[in-house]
Amino acid sequence: MSGNLDLVRSIYADWERGDFSVAEWAHPDMEYVHTDGPDPGRWTGLADVTKGLRDFLSAWSDWWTSAEEFRELDDGRVAVLNRYSGRGKTSGVEVGQTRASGAAVFRVHGGKVTSIVIYFSRDRALADLRLTPEAD
Secondary structure (H helix, E strand, C coil): CCHHHHHHHHHHHHHHCCCCCCCCCEEEEEEEEECCCCCCEEEECHHHHHHHHHHHHHCEEEEEEEEEEEEECCCCEEEEEEEEEEEECCCCCEHHHHCCEEEEEEEEECCEEEEEEEECCHHHHHHHHCCCCCCC
């Protein structure tokens, strides 16, 4: 198992406990992208990423993400097929009622995450990455 895969697994271990505060793994100039979903956008730099993530999380009650599968795509990218759940604080809509499976693509360089691209639609992620739904 590669160091990049180990790093992404450790990030998800925190996220699965609901801890989004740890950022030692993040490059200071990292980019964070929501390609789709309730709040598409792009944030650059650790301060902007932190604010974007904080704003996103504050809109949800009991936000939760869980990794289902990790795939090393190439030397610097790791894809994670995951599930989301939570309830919109304003709308009351449950994430599971709309689209509960997604993916995240981490780019790692020099032991730091330089970008994370979040897909709330797993089908879109698989198409963009030209992956099959099942392990290669």
